[in-house]
Amino acid sequence: MGMLPFGSFAAKENNSNRNRIKIPPYLKKGDSIGICCPSGYSTMADIQQSIIQIESWGYQVKLGQTIGKRDFTFGGTDAERAADFQQMMDDDSVKAIMCATGGYGAVRMVDMLNFARFKKKPKWIIGFSDITVLHCHLNQVVHTASLHSKMCGSFPKDWAIADEIQVNTILSIKRALEGEKIVYPIISNTNNRIGEAEGVLVGGNLKILENMSGSISSINTDGKILFVEDVSEPLYNIDRMLCNLLRAGKLANLKGLIIGGFTSIKTDTPDSPFGRDIITIVKEKVDQFNYPVCFDFPVGHQKNNFALKCGLVHRLTVGQDAVSLQEIN
């Protein structure tokens, strides 16, 4: 009998509970947050409210060259968006980068980025939807934590009269950046699968997770807690995207699964209904596994979209009556 292969043992440990992800420094008053457009375009007017709020929190704002730039749907050409993002990553005075908006375009520029300096001096990259490209790449290739949250366009126009959920979701970004540990109690759903899980939190927009499959940016989900959300997709396509994750082996060895919002689902044609709702579609894929699953988690293209720290270890507790997600790094 040969010796235990130490290398594979160590690799296995890395995949389960040892987290080798770098956590960027949390922010202090006076720090600068950069704002730029790696995907769709954003005007100065679009981000005005976010600047006012971020400054009121005691941070400075540094605007990238891509703000107000436009190349059709994009916030500048691929090269311009990549250069602006690169500049933000390499500028030591910028302590976090908030993406102004999603849309489409991050995948067109991500491979142009050089993370050498960023790896030595990591900073929080903030956003969701198309920014899932960056979350995946940061997790799998750059091994750095990032913040999945609302972006500049979602800041309320009038903070004083904004509704409570909108204010709380925006404040969850501030709390996360200040280093407050995340604890989100969630309303239970009778379709949940009960259980507890501890693991690195990863996830984002389902369409983007499928789009990353087969590429270097595709997250190894083994031993992790995965969250997914999407907007404006037809049911058959949600099913097809989950089939991709299943067939690519992304669902088999999860610790837990968090289903966020699937909003503005495109309606079926009346004479050929898909015949399954989101809950059934998910259950069909994960019935063969035993980890906890919760539905209606407040993440998605909706008002209740709370900040989540991708890459950090969390505990997901799915009980009969209560659900919670807690950061335990």
Place this chain on the structure above:
Amino acid sequence: MIKVPPYLSKGSTIGLTCPAGYMELDKVQNCIHTLQNWGYEVMVGKTIGSKSKTYFSGTDSARRDEFQAMLDDKNIHAILCGRGGYGVSRFIDQLDFSTFKKHPKWIIGFSDITVFLAHLHTQLNTASIHSPMANAFNEGGHKSIYVQSLQKALKGIKSNYTAAPNSKNKIGKASGQLIGGNLALLAHLCGTKSAYKTNGKILFIEDIGEYIYNIDRMFLQLKRAGHLKKLAGLIVGKFTEIKDNPRPFGQTIPELILQHVAEYNYPVCFEFPVSHEKENLALKVGIEHLLSVSKKAIQLKEL
């Protein structure tokens, strides 16, 4: 060497099944009659014109069991899918190909059926046919060169297609196994065991009803998954019913494709007659072809 299923002869039987979306029995009558006129027997599966009230032609297990039965039935010499839609990915991993491996047969279709064509190529090293399906036989379509190209393919006649030149084509010659299908499905297969291995091969793609930005994203998925880098050649079929947003994408299909493959040197041609429209020539997936893209014409010749 890739396994080439036996070509059909007079009296061979073609199984007709719907492994994905629902299809009415009326819609396959012209197809059945034409196949019979070609001298074949037709065995119509129960998934065609089934009692299903949903999008699918039957439950996953009903579709799977029928496909499995047709794979295993030695009296069936080819399986023609009635239509695509969506649904093959839901059950393909439950199929048992052990009998099929010993007795391969032609699997025929396109669109969602791309999942089978890719899986057969990568996992089973077996050739298949990307071609029109039952609906293409309707409205006089059975007389078209496209449906007739399927008849020739089934007989084992080597294809030699020419298509119109296009000013955006990248000139050159390539030979290699022909692979491809619907772009959305090719992207969907990335990361799975069914994805094509594309090195040294000629890839064809087509799609329908997609937003331009999404075509860009799917094409980039193929690139980032390494599926474009070492191609021998790229055949871009027709992309029809393309959608765009109020904020226009700003690039056409040829423009975005040429941008993403600018760093590669293989020939590229556009508007090849493979599509969701009538222009859909039968293409033998897995078989060696010669692609010749010149200023005057596109030629795709089976070797």
